[in-house]
Amino acid sequence: MPVIEIEHLKYKYPNTKRLALDDISLTIEKGEFIGIVGRNGAGKSTLSQAMIGLVPQFYKGAYGGKVIVDGVLADTCPVEEMCEKVGLIFQNPFNQLSGATETVYGEVAFGLQNLGIPADEMHKRVEKVLKQLDIWQYKDRNPFNLSGGQMQRVAIASVLVMQPGIIILDEPTSQLDPEGTEEVFRVVDQLTEAGFTIIMIEQKLEKIAKYCDRIILMNDGKMVDFDTPEKIFSMDDLTGIGVEPPVYTTFCREHDLKRQDGTYPVNLEDTLSIVRNSGKKILLEEKKTEIRKVAPQDVFRVEDLEFSYNHDVHIFEKLNLFLDGRSTAIIGQNGAGKTTLVRLLKGLLKPQSGRIWFGEDDISGKTVAMLADKVGYVFQNPDDQIFKYKVIDEVMYGPLNIGMSEKEARDRSMKALELMGLKGKEQMNPYDLELNERKMTAIASVVAMDTDVLILDEPTIAQDYPGRELIGGMIRELSSEGKLVIAILHDMDFVEKHFERVIVMAHGKILADSTALQVFAQDDVLREARLQKPYITELRQCLG
Amino acid sequence: MSDFSLYVNKGTWLNKMHPYTKLLYILAAICIPVIGGKLWLFPVMILCSICLLACGRTLRRALPLVAFSFTLIIVIFLIQGLFNHANETILFSIGILTFYKEGLLYATRIGLNILNMLLSFAVFVLTTSPMELVDELEKSGFSPKFGYIINSVFQIIPQMMKSKDTIMDAQRSRGMETEGKLWVRVKALFPMISPVVMSSLVNTRERAIALEVRGFGRKNKKTFLYERPKHKGDRAIGVFLVLMIIAVTVWRIVSCL
Numbered sequence: 001m002p003v004i005e006i007e008h009l010k011y012k013y014p015n016t017k018r019l020a021l022d023d024i025s026l027t028i029e030k031g032e033f034i035g036i037v038g039r040n041g042a043g044k045s046t047l048s049q050a051m052i053g054l055v056p057q058f059y060k061g062a063y064g065g066k067v068i069v070d071g072v073l074a075d076t077c078p079v080e081e082m083c084e085k086v087g088l089i090f091q092n093p094f095n096q097l098s099g100a101t102e103t104v105y106g107e108v109a110f111g112l113q114n115l116g117i118p119a120d121e122m123h124k125r126v127e128k129v130l131k132q133l134d135i136w137q138y139k140d141r142n143p144f145n146l147s148g149g150q151m152q153r154v155a156i157a158s159v160l161v162m163q164p165g166i167i168i169l170d171e172p173t174s175q176l177d178p179e180g181t182e183e184v185f186r187v188v189d190q191l192t193e194a195g196f197t198i199i200m201i202e203q204k205l206e207k208i209a210k211y212c213d214r215i216i217l218m219n220d221g222k223m224v225d226f227d228t229p230e231k232i233f234s235m236d237d238l239t240g241i242g243v244e245p246p247v248y249t250t251f252c253r254e255h256d257l258k259r260q261d262g263t264y265p266v267n268l269e270d271t272l273s274i275v276r277n278s279g280k281k282i283l284l285e286e287k288k289t290e291i292r293k294v295a296p297q298d299v300f301r302v303e304d305l306e307f308s309y310n311h312d313v314h315i316f317e318k319l320n321l322f323l324d325g326r327s328t329a330i331i332g333q334n335g336a337g338k339t340t341l342v343r344l345l346k347g348l349l350k351p352q353s354g355r356i357w358f359g360e361d362d363i364s365g366k367t368v369a370m371l372a373d374k375v376g377y378v379f380q381n382p383d384d385q386i387f388k389y390k391v392i393d394e395v396m397y398g399p400l401n402i403g404m405s406e407k408e409a410r411d412r413s414m415k416a417l418e419l420m421g422l423k424g425k426e427q428m429n430p431y432d433l434e435l436n437e438r439k440m441t442a443i444a445s446v447v448a449m450d451t452d453v454l455i456l457d458e459p460t461i462a463q464d465y466p467g468r469e470l471i472g473g474m475i476r477e478l479s480s481e482g483k484l485v486i487a488i489l490h491d492m493d494f495v496e497k498h499f500e501r502v503i504v505m506a507h508g509k510i511l512a513d514s515t516a517l518q519v520f521a522q523d524d525v526l527r528e529a530r531l532q533k534p535y536i537t538e539l540r541q542c543l544g
Numbered sequence: 545m546s547d548f549s550l551y552v553n554k555g556t557w558l559n560k561m562h563p564y565t566k567l568l569y570i571l572a573a574i575c576i577p578v579i580g581g582k583l584w585l586f587p588v589m590i591l592c593s594i595c596l597l598a599c600g601r602t603l604r605r606a607l608p609l610v611a612f613s614f615t616l617i618i619v620i621f622l623i624q625g626l627f628n629h630a631n632e633t634i635l636f637s638i639g640i641l642t643f644y645k646e647g648l649l650y651a652t653r654i655g656l657n658i659l660n661m662l663l664s665f666a667v668f669v670l671t672t673s674p675m676e677l678v679d680e681l682e683k684s685g686f687s688p689k690f691g692y693i694i695n696s697v698f699q700i701i702p703q704m705m706k707s708k709d710t711i712m713d714a715q716r717s718r719g720m721e722t723e724g725k726l727w728v729r730v731k732a733l734f735p736m737i738s739p740v741v742m743s744s745l746v747n748t749r750e751r752a753i754a755l756e757v758r759g760f761g762r763k764n765k766k767t768f769l770y771e772r773p774k775h776k777g778d779r780a781i782g783v784f785l786v787l788m789i790i791a792v793t794v795w796r797i798v799s800c801l
Contacts, residue, residue: 054753080761088757094703095750098758100695102675109769111758114688116767123769144703158758348713372719383746384707385714387738397735401719431742445718 003166003197004028004051009065011046011055020046021055022221024065030165033198035208035229038218039242039464040436044201045090047218048168051199052086053079070165084115087159090170091462093151096158097143104146104154105130105139111162129161133187147334149180156187166197174203174462177334177490179530185211203464206246206535209233209266217243230263244465247493247535255282268535272542284540298322298357299453299484300345305354307344315340315508319354327475327485329495329516332505333530338488341505342455345486347371358453373402376451380458382435382442391417391433391441392426398449409448416448417441419477421470435462440470447474454478456487460494472498496520496534504529549698550605550669558600558671562778563680565785566668569596572785573664577657580792586656593663602670606663613662617655624651674698679768688766692755700751704744711739 004027011021021043028034036044049055053074056063067074070085090096101107105126112122130136133153138146143154152172159167169188173181185207192198192211202208208215209229217224217232219241225232233245234253245253245264248271252264257274265271275282300323308314315337323345330338343349344356347368356363363371376398379385388394392413399409417423420440425433430441439462446454459471468491475485475498489495495502495516502519504512506529512519519525520537533541553559558566573593577585597603625635628647635645675698678691715735716722722732755761 079756080759083757083759092750095747096754098755099700100692113766114759114762116764118767119769346717368716369719369721377717379714383743384711384739387735398718
């Protein structure tokens with residue numbers, strides 16, 4: 001029995017010309033796990049928000065067609081009524097907290113209070129859901145003081161407690177570290193088994209392929225196809241519409257390993273089974289990490305570094321590290337000390353003891369402004385820096401600050417914008433851009449400063465496949481120009497693909513420091529740092 | 545509770561009292577000396593508040609508030625003691641400064657009044673959870689939207705203030721000078737304020753959606769997670785405070801006749 005029926009849905013946001021949803025028709029059965037994939041701007045979030053009635057009730061705009069959810073028309077049923085049928089969880093866990101309660105327990109009960117549920121029933125439901133999501137132990141904590149993964153679980157609990165039959169998750173793991181991502185997927189797995197209808201938008205396609213019954217593939221507001229993961233990811237030229245198939249599918253396509261129905265497998269188990277059945281001995285070649293001849297002098301030399309935010313908790317004790325010209329990824333869980341380390345390199349923090357050498361200079365006593373033309377730093381959230389009303393002005397702000405002439409600043413800014421795929425958007429207001437494009441603007445604004453070192457904090461957040469490829473290309477180009485690129489990352493496949501050197505951190509210590517190949521071969525290190533291997537590495541190791 | 549609130553739950557009987565009883569105490573503490581008209585009533589009420597703060601184990605937290613009020617009180621003593629229009633009787637002199645009895649008496653009354661108000665408010669603020677107060681107000685018929693605004697001040701604004709430091713670092717990283725002459729500092733303001741405001745607006749839109757999908761706009765009557773257990777002292781103390789106000793009023797009227 002269909003729980004969601006969509007007929008010829010068309011939708012256009014106010015003050016836009018393009019249809020965000022263009023003639024979508026589909027039905028979703030009760031208990032199905034549906035994935036929605038596509039490049040940024042394809043209409044995935046808009047479609048999911050139409051299922052709860054936020055489109056058009058909250059966003060307004062031009063709307064046509066029908067969305068029937070559990071027998072109710074979504075465009076006319078008030079969202080505050082619809083929330084009993086459909087729950088929505090989105091990317092940023094912080095913004096999903098109501099801000100009206102001081103404990104996790106109260107936060108989860110917030111929706112029930114609004115529904116007018118009696119107190120006894122509320123206590124029963126809240127206790128059940130907190131235990132179900134394994135966050136009972138945080139019930140008296142302030143939700144704002146939890147980690148991203150814990151906060152996202154509180155958000156899921158807050159929706160689940162209202163007992164909707166359908167749960168929509170809009171990229172719920174995009175801002176989480178690997179452990180937080182696992183926490184969320186574990187919960188979603190439980191919900192599927194409990195019979196909820198799940199609709200999930202996700203860029204981590206290996207994950208979504210593993211869990212989904214069917215996938216909606218979208219491009220430019222249109223539904224390209226709606227089928228099983230195997231059929232969707234076996235389609236030709238997916239990369240042309242901004243979707244990179246799971247590594248297993250790509251591998252099997254390259255070796256012409258098909259399932260009986262003619263599709264390619266989408267998960268590890270299927271892939272290994274087909275390889276075994278084929279009787280062929282197939283090995284996945286190791287990616288050759290290009291070891292470039294680096295300058296004899298280290299770019300950064302950290303000697304006996306000690307740092308703590310307060311006297312009780314030491315972040316670093318006698319940390320020693322050399323950074324040469326190789327592009328370097330720093331990986332580890334939240335709280336490992338990654339961001340603190342790069343902030344020290346940038347001069348935003350000062351060591352309590354020890355020294356940091358940048359070439360021949362001891363930068364321990366230098367100000368951020370003194371290092372601005374040498375070390376560039378792109379913050380995680382682009383909204384922390386954007387303040388100009390034109391993209392070009394925003395990108396030129398840094399170069400002009402460090403003393404470049406107007407002409408040089410403009411030339412470098414145009415080049416940086418082209419590198420980040422923003423050519424043609426120079427005159428746009430950055431706030432009119434999507435989050436992924438604002439992130440590119442922020443990167444371009446630092447790249448344009450032409451610094452010797454570029455530090456990136458989580459550059460791939462909110463990026464789709466084309467976006468990740470652009471960032472990868474930028475890293476390669478800057479490295480080839482002799483610049484040092486350092487990035488903090490949670491996307492292990494991106495690390496494996498684009499970096500020459502990988503540093504694994506945990507508890508303020510460096511656990512491993514080598515090429516991606518060697519680092520990801522150290523199971524004990526990954527376990528201690530609570531990290532997962534890239535999918536491609538896992539496949540390679542399973543193939544022997 | 546967030547850094548924005550002064551409340552700390554010490555588990556004392558004052559924490560368990562109904563917020564309305566404590567509001568009634570503020571009213572009584574202010575009215576009794578003012579209606580009574582006797583200067584000695586101020587120290588009596590101040591002493592009462594100090595005793596309550598001690599019972600609530602929050603006396604130490606009230607000290608910064610008292611210290612702040614003393615700055616104001618000293619200024620009042622100086623101005624009134626030296627320049628009050630009714631000054632006639634010289635009380636003492638320090639160098640060229642001559643203090644008068646009339647002005648100092650007037651300043652004493654104002655100073656005691658300030659201290660009394662401050663301490664009675666401290667009893668309320670330091671022992672009452674803002675969330676609990678909002679819940680009780682909503683139960684009494686206040687709009688949940690009004691309650692949400694009060695609660696969010698204590699939860700969301702401290703989070704916004706934390707983001708200010710990150711924004712400043714992001715701009716300094718792009719060569720923005722924050723130190724130096726006044727003009728340099730003024731110029732640094734815009735790159736600071738704009739991201740704070742804009743990211744707040746973006747967050748507000750997302751939070752509005754989060755509230756919608758959790759039924760915040762529903763018309764039905766809201767329920768509450770906790771029924772406040774009736775404190776046996778609430779009624780008795782409430783009646784006592786009202787009687788005291790009435791008694792002082794009657795006493796004042798009688799003494800004026």
